Amino acid sequence: MNLSTRNTTTDPIVRHAIGRWAAGAVVLWVTVFLGLPITVITAGNVAMDDVTRVLTQQSTWRLVWFSTWQAVLSVLVTFVISGPVTWLIGRHQFHGRRVLRAISTVSFLLPSVVVATAFLAVLPRSLHYTVFAVIVAHAYFNIAVVVRVVGARLELLEPQLAGVARTLGASPIVVMRTITWPLVRGAVSSAASVMFLYCFTSFAVVRVLGGPRRSTLESDIALRAFGIGDVGGATVLALVQLAYICVVVGIIRLLMRSDIAYVRAAPPVLPALPHQCRSIASVIGSVTVVFVVTPLVALFWRSLHVRDRMSLEAWRSLFDTALAESLRASARTALVAGVLGTLLCCIATLAVVHLRRGGRAIDALTLLTLAMSPVTVGLGLIVTFDSGWFDWRDRWWFVAIAHTLVAFPLAVRVLVPAWRTTPVGLHHAAAVLGANGWRRLVDVDLRRMRPALVAALGLIIAVSLGEFGAASMLSRDGAETMPVAINRLLSRTGDVVRAQAFAMASLLVVVCTAALIVVESAMKRGDHAAGR
Amino acid sequence: MLQVVDLTVQRGSRRVLEGVSLSVQSGERLAVHGPSGCGKTTLLHAIAGLVDIQHGVIRIDERDISHVPAHQRDIGLVFQDNQLFPHFDVVDNVAYSLRVRGMAKEERRSVAQEWLSRFSLSGLEHRRITELSGGEAKRVALARTMAGAPRVVLLDEPLSGLDDSLHEQLLGDLREVFDRLGTTVVHVTHDRAEGAALCQRTMELTHPDR
Structure with missing residues (x-):
């Protein structure tokens, strides 16, 4: 079966025209809601004085230093925690492997504010507002990244390569050094860089678990812009952060150039877990499950306890107080972001698959939006759209616009591969059976793309539900999204409000896990339909 | 000299090899034939030390290597799919x-x-x-x-999937190299003509449950 890149229409002129229109639409959207705001905050709010003031302050470099070392330490701790389970899942077949993988990746789509809240629920008070709490919470998130990125590469490694090396005289350590490590090194650096960027720009975790004395660049941008009204200083910090990220991304790309492209069509059959390794595997599996599940259980448990006794008070208050408005705000924001984002994704996908160089440029543009910190996106939007007809700061859908920018690059990476794996033969078969271009689009493309579209929609909704950085900038009192409301509740004292925060976070866990299940099953159906 | 005595290999509850014995003199080449799934590849992997054996002994020059790690056996193995x-x-x-x-x-x-x-x-x-x-x-x-100049070379269908002329050419090259170096070889193949052309002796392997 020919699985080469295929196109909706066989006419290259029409194809190119569709691609150009699609690319134009994406560029317009990104320019208006990202390019313009960045230009406005850069040009309109940064005076030379601000630059000098911020860059000469010792506190700025302390922020950079703290952001860097906590991110490096978080990455190292993540590898220590997730290494054994990744090796177990990636190299061996055993009963319960799929369940263990599902549990270890459950944190993938959990909102950062929820994870931070869960660690408040599970850690003793003496560890609240410490660097330890921040780093462990970062590691909790990042387990999923290591299992997904490094585990997937390990699965693709041919188990017999190690056997060959051993028959050629290599000891197990030499096999690891000369064969296994060079073949997984690229995945390890890729995972490390994703985790580093995530931890470096961490906002919710640092804000909830770090306490008032600890800030990353990201959380200080928010504090300056909205806490003390220093928009100029916040903008300079945002630019410092952007420059830092660009340098890191550049270094990562240089490192990745030496990655070995070792791609197999399908994973080889993994060897069964050796008998003598079963007990150590049970320990690794159990520790991982306990590490992932305990904070979530603690979150739910603490939501049921008010003033040291069991109570449903916190849960009831979610639905009959002002907090209910947060649920409604989150739901409608996520729905609008989902619909808008999926539409934008489809358009971006058309541009990527129909244009050659232009497609690569659109792909890079979506990556750029991914690299922008949500707080900076929110700051830019609020500064830009603030007057006359374009004063959208009070509009509830403004948050949804920000969420499409944050989430659609991820969803494009779901749609493009699905579109590209539609066999060209199916298209030709439909054509010779009399289907015109539209019928082929409906009967072949859309039918095959349906699981990927559902997955993209679910992904954007899940990201929107949990997004905290941009929402904390754009949400207004009375229409806060759930993560913003959770943060506000946690900043107040009292057993009841804390239990309410735990209850709301528990609700987000349930909704986001449901969205994740929808995404996973849709992607599985898509893989099945593509014959993978 | 390579000696395999009463070798049994089990995977889970299934016996892949049962009571297999063979002996190859130094410099001799033995072809092993047998139907698909009879354990030919497993036999080579057991000799090379890549799978655990449940029973039996593997010796090279009278030294028991049954439990010696693969990288210390000095046995070369050419995989069916090369594994470069x-x-x-x-x-x-x-x-x-x-x-x-x-x-x-x-x-x-x-x-x-x-x-x-x-x-x-x-x-x-x-x-x-x-x-x-x-x-x-x-x-x-x-x-x-x-x-690596191994003491014994194990070949797992090394010429399968090649067209006729390439097959003949490579067979000739192998024969020449092995003759010149006096290499001890165990050659697994389903092609009896190939086995006869390369080896001095042949052996039939059957399913362990037959």
Whole structure:
């Protein structure tokens, strides 16, 4: 079966025209809601004085230093925690492997504010507002990244390569050094860089678990812009952060150039877990499950306890107080972001698959939006759209616009591969059976793309539900999204409000896990339909 | 001399090999035939030390190596699907066994170069593995195994999937190399003519449950 890149229409002129229109639409959207705001905050709010003031302050470099070392330490701790389970899942077949993988990746789509809240629920008070709490919470998130990125590469490694090396005289350590490590090194650096960027720009975790004395660049941008009204200083910090990220991304790309492209069509059959390794595997599996599940259980448990006794008070208050408005705000924001984002994704996908160089440029543009910190996106939007007809700061859908920018690059990476794996033969078969271009689009493309579209929609909704950085900038009192409301509740004292925060976070866990299940099953159906 | 006595290998509850014995004199070449799934590949992997054995003894020159780790057995194995290291070029694949023994870079490159020329691979030293044809990849796999000068060479269907002329040519090359070096060989193949052309003796392996 020919699985080469295929196109909706066989006419290259029409194809190119569709691609150009699609690319134009994406560029317009990104320019208006990202390019313009960045230009406005850069040009309109940064005076030379601000630059000098911020860059000469010792506190700025302390922020950079703290952001860097906590991110490096978080990455190292993540590898220590997730290494054994990744090796177990990636190299061996055993009963319960799929369940263990599902549990270890459950944190993938959990909102950062929820994870931070869960660690408040599970850690003793003496560890609240410490660097330890921040780093462990970062590691909790990042387990999923290591299992997904490094585990997937390990699965693709041919188990017999190690056997060959051993028959050629290599000891197990030499096999690891000369064969296994060079073949997984690229995945390890890729995972490390994703985790580093995530931890470096961490906002919710640092804000909830770090306490008032600890800030990353990201959380200080928010504090300056909205806490003390220093928009100029916040903008300079945002630019410092952007420059830092660009340098890191550049270094990562240089490192990745030496990655070995070792791609197999399908994973080889993994060897069964050796008998003598079963007990150590049970320990690794159990520790991982306990590490992932305990904070979530603690979150739910603490939501049921008010003033040291069991109570449903916190849960009831979610639905009959002002907090209910947060649920409604989150739901409608996520729905609008989902619909808008999926539409934008489809358009971006058309541009990527129909244009050659232009497609690569659109792909890079979506990556750029991914690299922008949500707080900076929110700051830019609020500064830009603030007057006359374009004063959208009070509009509830403004948050949804920000969420499409944050989430659609991820969803494009779901749609493009699905579109590209539609066999060209199916298209030709439909054509010779009399289907015109539209019928082929409906009967072949859309039918095959349906699981990927559902997955993209679910992904954007899940990201929107949990997004905290941009929402904390754009949400207004009375229409806060759930993560913003959770943060506000946690900043107040009292057993009841804390239990309410735990209850709301528990609700987000349930909704986001449901969205994740929808995404996973849709992607599985898509893989099945593509014959993978 | 390679000796296998009453070898049994089990995978889960299934016996893949049961009570298999064979003996190959130094410099002798033995062809092993048998239907699909009778355990031919498992037999080679057991001799090479890549699978655990449940019962039996494997000896080389009277020394029991049944529980010696694979990398200390000095037995070379050519896999059916070559299993070339994808992150090395041709010459580094061939020189791998010399590298793990600590041979200096220049020296091992020169030895590898010799083996490349014996298998008509000169000029392909720095070719990537993904750029080789099926026949070239087979030759690299054979050169890689031979470069380490193992005491016994195990061949797992080394010529399968090649067209007739390439098959004949490579068979001739192998015979010449083995004759010159006096290599002890166990050659698993389903092609009886190939076995007879390369080996002095043949052996039939049957399913353990028959």
